[in-house]
Amino acid sequence: MSGIDYLVLFATVLAIPLYGLWRTRGRESLGHYIKGDRSIRWGTIGLSVLATQAGPITFLSMPGQAYESGIGFIQNYFGQPLALLVVCAVFVPIYQKLKVFTAYQYLGKRFDRKTQMLGAFLFLIQRGLAAGITIYAPAIILSAILGWQLNLTIWLAGGFVIIYTVAGGTTIVSLTQRYQMMIILAGMAVAFGVVIYRLSPSISFGHALEVAGKLDKLQAVDFSVDPHKRYTFWSGAIGGFFLALSYFGADQSQVQRYLAGGSLRSSRIGLLFNAVVKIPMQFFILLLGAMVFMFYQFEKPPLFFNRPAYERAIEHGAGPQLKDLATKEDQLFEQKREALRAYAAQPSPEKMESIRQLDTRTQALRVETKQVLNQNGADPRSKESDYVFITFILRELPRGVVGLLVAVILCATMSATAAALNALGSTTVVDLYRPLHPSVASDQHYVVAARVFTAAWGLVAIGVASFANLVENLIEAGNILGSVFYGSILGLFLVAFFVRRVRGSAVFFAALIAQALVFLLFFTTGIGYLWYNAIGCGAVVVLAPVLQRLIFRAEPMEAA
Amino acid sequence: MSESLDEELREEESRWSRVYGFVLGFFAVEILLLYLFTARFS
Numbered sequence: 001m002s003g004i005d006y007l008v009l010f011a012t013v014l015a016i017p018l019y020g021l022w023r024t025r026g027r028e029s030l031g032h033y034i035k036g037d038r039s040i041r042w043g044t045i046g047l048s049v050l051a052t053q054a055g056p057i058t059f060l061s062m063p064g065q066a067y068e069s070g071i072g073f074i075q076n077y078f079g080q081p082l083a084l085l086v087v088c089a090v091f092v093p094i095y096q097k098l099k100v101f102t103a104y105q106y107l108g109k110r111f112d113r114k115t116q117m118l119g120a121f122l123f124l125i126q127r128g129l130a131a132g133i134t135i136y137a138p139a140i141i142l143s144a145i146l147g148w149q150l151n152l153t154i155w156l157a158g159g160f161v162i163i164y165t166v167a168g169g170t171t172i173v174s175l176t177q178r179y180q181m182m183i184i185l186a187g188m189a190v191a192f193g194v195v196i197y198r199l200s201p202s203i204s205f206g207h208a209l210e211v212a213g214k215l216d217k218l219q220a221v222d223f224s225v226d227p228h229k230r231y232t233f234w235s236g237a238i239g240g241f242f243l244a245l246s247y248f249g250a251d252q253s254q255v256q257r258y259l260a261g262g263s264l265r266s267s268r269i270g271l272l273f274n275a276v277v278k279i280p281m282q283f284f285i286l287l288l289g290a291m292v293f294m295f296y297q298f299e300k301p302p303l304f305f306n307r308p309a310y311e312r313a314i315e316h317g318a319g320p321q322l323k324d325l326a327t328k329e330d331q332l333f334e335q336k337r338e339a340l341r342a343y344a345a346q347p348s349p350e351k352m353e354s355i356r357q358l359d360t361r362t363q364a365l366r367v368e369t370k371q372v373l374n375q376n377g378a379d380p381r382s383k384e385s386d387y388v389f390i391t392f393i394l395r396e397l398p399r400g401v402v403g404l405l406v407a408v409i410l411c412a413t414m415s416a417t418a419a420a421l422n423a424l425g426s427t428t429v430v431d432l433y434r435p436l437h438p439s440v441a442s443d444q445h446y447v448v449a450a451r452v453f454t455a456a457w458g459l460v461a462i463g464v465a466s467f468a469n470l471v472e473n474l475i476e477a478g479n480i481l482g483s484v485f486y487g488s489i490l491g492l493f494l495v496a497f498f499v500r501r502v503r504g505s506a507v508f509f510a511a512l513i514a515q516a517l518v519f520l521l522f523f524t525t526g527i528g529y530l531w532y533n534a535i536g537c538g539a540v541v542v543l544a545p546v547l548q549r550l551i552f553r554a555e556p557m558e559a560a
Numbered sequence: 561m562s563e564s565l566d567e568e569l570r571e572e573e574s575r576w577s578r579v580y581g582f583v584l585g586f587f588a589v590e591i592l593l594l595y596l597f598t599a600r601f602s
Contacts, residue, residue: 082584
């Protein structure tokens, strides 16, 4: 990266939180610290919800995912608009009417204190670990590619977030997320424009789409009912619905975003904004990856995108083998590029078939390269596809734009981490600390406690990021973690809303059994992770009325 | 007084139902467009 890139990077990354700190200076009540003020309107809520969900992995790994396997991942978002409608119609009015600070406070009002604490506890474990992954995922890639020290990158990204989140609470999180999301969207649009522009001398956008489609990169919808297929319309619409319903309805990092400001109308419009824009946004990010794939059909890509792993293998003596593979790949690349040019000049099915065969041989060569790396003790440790987009950014984008795109990744890291820490601190105070210390009356005391817990969770997240071994697939690690815990949490809420006769103990034990069942399935079977949401939730909804009827029949209604 | 408040709330929710219907329709169009995109380019 050049000097101007570093200037753009640091100016972008630092300016937004500093502006936020200036805007939110002053003392606050607990309500203000956790729910923000009335200046937070639907536009801020909408962008804040979008930024909380997106995170760095969306912008770093997803284009690489499309580069490698096509845009079918889009189907994972098919359940989201439907889930957001349910959240708007059922969850939000209840939360706003009861004026709760956290989602789990509602469980305390509807059931009892132990159920409130169980919901909060499951959330804290899941979100605390996920916050670590959110910091770790971009840090490992940026440090590997840019040569930054891993721990320094983790501490820089995490430390700065801790400072401003602790200082400004929900208001600063929402405010900074609004501007960070604007930078992110602008940066991705610039990257999309550049890749299309760089492609244009070789192939038109229309032809690029056609060829990418023929090479299986553009299958957005697959109605197959084959359970072994990872991304289908059905798994996305059904499994994705439960994941999104749990995430938006019962994950405090999102609930806190749309309850900010305290207006029912703003909360609903902010969420509906997400229901409308999420699928198109993800589509363009994935399409960007598919176009990067097309770009590398005309410009020679590296034999292996994860350059540090490649260089480690050379140091371990794999140089001759890798040189041989690189020569073979050079020849294949030249042949394929000529075939593509011929196809662009005059398309024909025979030419396309020849391109497909050359592409299959290229893929096989890449698999062979990975095996050589593994055999020579240079285990790539993270997915090759995670390095595709950052490599494209650093090698192909003009000076200044590189800094902007690295800022996009850091802004996404900071916005998602800030939302998580804000929610972790709030939940710890409201659902665990305050019920256990009811004699402390001062509002100011709880604000200080919220700040201390936010900082403590920040250190936990940095600890998880520092000690985590590499996760094989960064893009899915967060979703897998969420799916393991979300089902039982969502079950608690669905029983609370729709099964009036069930009381605290029945739903509490039903959730414990459901969580144990999900753990058992997770460790013993290989079913698609999105289904854990439906299984965990279904188990609570079925078991709670049974336990109520058979074991807890005599329990009276109790409120925390 | 309470009846008129109830009436107002019902009207408000009915307005929101129309908004939800619009969002649902938009979602259906998104899926249709993605399906057509897949059919055209795969």
